[in-house]
Amino acid sequence: MMMAATTLAKIASSPMAGIFITLLAYKLAILLNKRCHGHPLTNTVLVGSLIVITLLLLSGISYERYMEGGRFILLLLGPATVALAVPLYHNLPKLRRAAGPLAIALCLGALAGILTALYLGQGLDLPHNVVLSLLPRSVTTPIAMGVSEAIGGIPALSATFVIVSGILGAVLVKPLFTWLGWRDDMVLGFATGLAAHGIGTARVFQLSETAGAFAGLAMGLNGLLTAVLVPLVVSWLM
Amino acid sequence: MLEMVLWLIGYQLLGEFIAHTLGLPVPGAVIGMLLLFITLLLRRSVPRGLQQHVPVLLSNMSLLFIPAGVGLLAWWPLLQESGWRLLLALVLSTLVPLLLSALVLKTLLGRLRARE
Numbered sequence: 001m002m003m004a005a006t007t008l009a010k011i012a013s014s015p016m017a018g019i020f021i022t023l024l025a026y027k028l029a030i031l032l033n034k035r036c037h038g039h040p041l042t043n044t045v046l047v048g049s050l051i052v053i054t055l056l057l058l059s060g061i062s063y064e065r066y067m068e069g070g071r072f073i074l075l076l077l078g079p080a081t082v083a084l085a086v087p088l089y090h091n092l093p094k095l096r097r098a099a100g101p102l103a104i105a106l107c108l109g110a111l112a113g114i115l116t117a118l119y120l121g122q123g124l125d126l127p128h129n130v131v132l133s134l135l136p137r138s139v140t141t142p143i144a145m146g147v148s149e150a151i152g153g154i155p156a157l158s159a160t161f162v163i164v165s166g167i168l169g170a171v172l173v174k175p176l177f178t179w180l181g182w183r184d185d186m187v188l189g190f191a192t193g194l195a196a197h198g199i200g201t202a203r204v205f206q207l208s209e210t211a212g213a214f215a216g217l218a219m220g221l222n223g224l225l226t227a228v229l230v231p232l233v234v235s236w237l238m
Numbered sequence: 239m240l241e242m243v244l245w246l247i248g249y250q251l252l253g254e255f256i257a258h259t260l261g262l263p264v265p266g267a268v269i270g271m272l273l274l275f276i277t278l279l280l281r282r283s284v285p286r287g288l289q290q291h292v293p294v295l296l297s298n299m300s301l302l303f304i305p306a307g308v309g310l311l312a313w314w315p316l317l318q319e320s321g322w323r324l325l326l327a328l329v330l331s332t333l334v335p336l337l338l339s340a341l342v343l344k345t346l347l348g349r350l351r352a353r354e
Contacts, residue, residue, distance in 0.1 A: 026301045045304060
């Protein structure tokens with residue numbers, strides 16, 4: 001009995017266990033999402049993460065130990081980001097026609113994201129380094145962490161804000177657009193990718209390829225723009 | 239499948255190389271995406287391996303964010319401390335750019351269509 005317990009503990013702490021837990025949680029999240037007819041609150045990132053967190057808390061496996069397997073899955077985000085070029089290429093005619101409006105929406109949206117985070121953070125009296133960590137929150141994790149470090153924020157905290165923003169955007173976008181009566185998939189995708197980066201992009205890919213393609217485009221461009229804008233805003237306004 | 243993996247990792251590494259050489263604060267994968275897009279523009283077609291398997295990869299992109307989502311666990315105490323103020327800042331600073339960019343894009347596209 002003792003031996004079985006130690007063997008089990010050994011297996012639970014191998015990287016493969018972290019990978020298995022993540023895949024299992026994802027599978028369960030998809031099943032729940034299907035059963036609830038794609039209800040926004042059953043977002044697969046949100047539910048999947050909560051299932052893993054619950055399993056870790058129940059089993060006493062630490063976050064660090066889990067990440068020994070989890071990081072292999074996180075690593076695949078790189079190639080998946082590169083792959084976004086393919087749906088974008090498929091939407092080339094739409095992209096060509098709308099290049100001007102897209103560029104203007106991108107600049108205004110990027111600036112609005114940074115400034116609302118700055119003024120709200122200051123207005124709500126959040127600690128200075130928390131406000132700095134908030135500024136790059138609408139871009140994909142690796143950019144946000146790099147920018148946060150450069151301006152004196154806390155990179156790991158920025159990464160967490162990125163995830164929360166992404167989940168918020170992914171959960172809220174569809175109900176919000178339905179409520180406003182906005183139907184254009186290109187607009188929906190672009191705005192989601194801009195405000196909710198990869199998690200938003202992953203979400204709108206479930207709606208249509210066009211939405212996903214423009215989300216990926218907005219995510220990439222906003223990442224580039226924010227990396228340039230945030231340090232400028234900090235040196236001018238803080 | 240193999241062909242897709244080679245394309246994607248190859249372009250990511252190329253992106254990393256460019257980011258490091260030019261000292262850009264941008265992840266290699268984002269530069270890799272732009273480079274692959276330019277390559278597809280020049281080739282005027284999508285290679286078969288990518289055409290077949292990329293949709294499967296992207297439809298499962300949510301999976302790849304779950305380990306990052308679990309990271310919330312590590313910051314829970316601090317998040318609880320700043321509580322509703324932090325949440326309010328996060329909600330609004332996500333919704334404002336989302337709605338503003340959508341509104342701007344929708345309006346400008348509407349004008350573009352009206353002119354055509």
